[in-house]
Amino acid sequence: MHVPDGFLNAPVSVATGAVAAAAVAVSLRGARRELAGDAEGSGLGAERTAPLAGLVAAFVFAVQMLNFPVAAGTSGHLLGGALAAILVGPYTGVLCVSVVLLMQGLLFADGGLSALGTNILLMGVVTVVVAYALFxxxxxxxxxxxxxxxVATFVAALVSVPASAIAFTGLYAIGGTADVSIGKVFAAMAGVHVLIGIGEAAIxxxxxGAVLAVRPDLVHGAADAVRTTLVVRTPAGAPARPATPEPAPAGAPARGSLRPLWLGGLGVTVVCAAFVSFYASASPDGLEKVATDEGIIEEAREHDLADSPLADYGVRDLDNERLSIALAGSAGVAVTLAAGTATFLALRRRGSGASAPDGEPQRA
Incomplete structure (x- = not known):
């Protein structure tokens, strides 16, 4: 679903870039509140909530490398907007996907540089807004x-993918660079991306579900849906009262510790990027297949960084394909994790609501 340079004309590319920039600016402010609110609600500090959001960005990067077949000669991959929004919140989710797309464009020549705003709008903003609202x-x-x-996660993730594809069709109707039938593009994009949406929904x-099973308090979008209150039974006629949590046993991890989940998530992320990605489908993804069938692909321009060392998710001049993909995937995870964590740490600290000596909140 990464739009290359040349598919859309300059005015539309500039306009989508401006809209994407505005959405990121709004998300930067909103993410401060989400990260601060999560920390206050769960007893976690900035040093823990920000790495969790950074890990989500790295995981989205890794799973986007895993193209899966959806039809004859067509593949799809995770867009990630629904996943990020549900796990860490819609504003933080937009930023997670934006960090991923920025790393992909700059390091891996995936998605045009002039189309970066378009890709953020389609894959980061549209998917997040549609998925989170529906969820x-x-x-x-x-x-x-x-x-x-x-159920809500599955439906929201499924719908978010064709919604993004339809949004692309709308942009192409306004500023597409090839003379094609928009009706055919719409039907092809919507049809194949419904199939891709099923894969997105499953992932x-x-x-x-895996996060819910071990730490339901960390699923931002479902906090109120899974919250339970433990009540102590009292004699008849006496009011019930909430139970007082028992202290943790000596040597047990601190309540609210993210270390087990974070390490486990990082391990899965690295395995996906460095090993499982070797077996990803080599077929063109939904957008590329439709563009090829409808003659749009002829308008695509070569990426400005096509000769970069990690272009196309491989290490340049390294003949061992398996090792090349493993090193490139691992590097992508590391850089995305570092960039995402640094961004969210900065935001969390600015939005932490630190108090002045007299107890009044400091103004930003």
């Missing part, structure tokens, strides 16, 4: 519980 809406009408979270639901 929260479904949770309001479904009974509370983890099963409902799974997203499995990931959110």
């Amino acid at each position: 929260r809406g479904l949770l309001r009408v479904l009974p509370a519980g983890r099963g409902s979270v799974g 997203t639901t499995a990931t959110v």
Whole structure:
């Protein structure tokens, strides 16, 4: 779904860049509140909430390398907007996907540089807004519980992918550089991306479910849907009262520790990027396949960084393909994790609501 340079004309590319920049600016402010709110609600500090969001960005990067077949000669990959929004919040989710797209464009020549704003808008903003709105809406009408979270996650992730594809078709109708039938482009993009959406939904639901199973308090979008209150039984006629948590046993991890989840998540991320990615489908993804079939691909321009050392997710001049992919994937995870964590740490510290000596909150 990465749009290359040349698909859209300059005015539309500039306009999508401006909209994407505005969305990122809004998300920077919103992410401060999300990160600060999560830390206050779970007892976690900035040093823990920010690395969690950074890990989500790295995981999205890694899983985007895993193209899966969806039809004859066509593949798809995770977009990640729904996953990021549900796990760490919509504003932080937009930033997670934006960090991924920036690293992909600059280091791996994936997605055009002049189309960076377009890709952030389609893969970061549209997917997050559609998925999170649908997810929260479904949770309001479904009974509370983890099963409902799974259903809402699946539907939200599935719908977010064709929504992004339809948004691209709309942009192409306004500023496409090839003379093609928009009706055919719409039908082809919507059809293939519904199939890709099923894969997106399966990956997203499995990931959110795994986090729910071990740390439900860390799933931002479902905090109120899975929250339970433990009540102590009292004699008849006496009011019930909340139970007082028992102290943790000596030597046990501190309450709210993210270390086991973070290390486990990082391990899965590295395995996906460095090893599983070797077996990814080599077929063109949905956008590339439609562009080829409809004659749009002829307008694509070569990436300005096509000769970079890690272009196309391999190490230049390294003949061992398996090792080349493993090193490039590992480097991408490391850089994305570092960039994401640094960004979210800075935001979390600015939005931490530190108090002045007299107890009044400091002004930003």
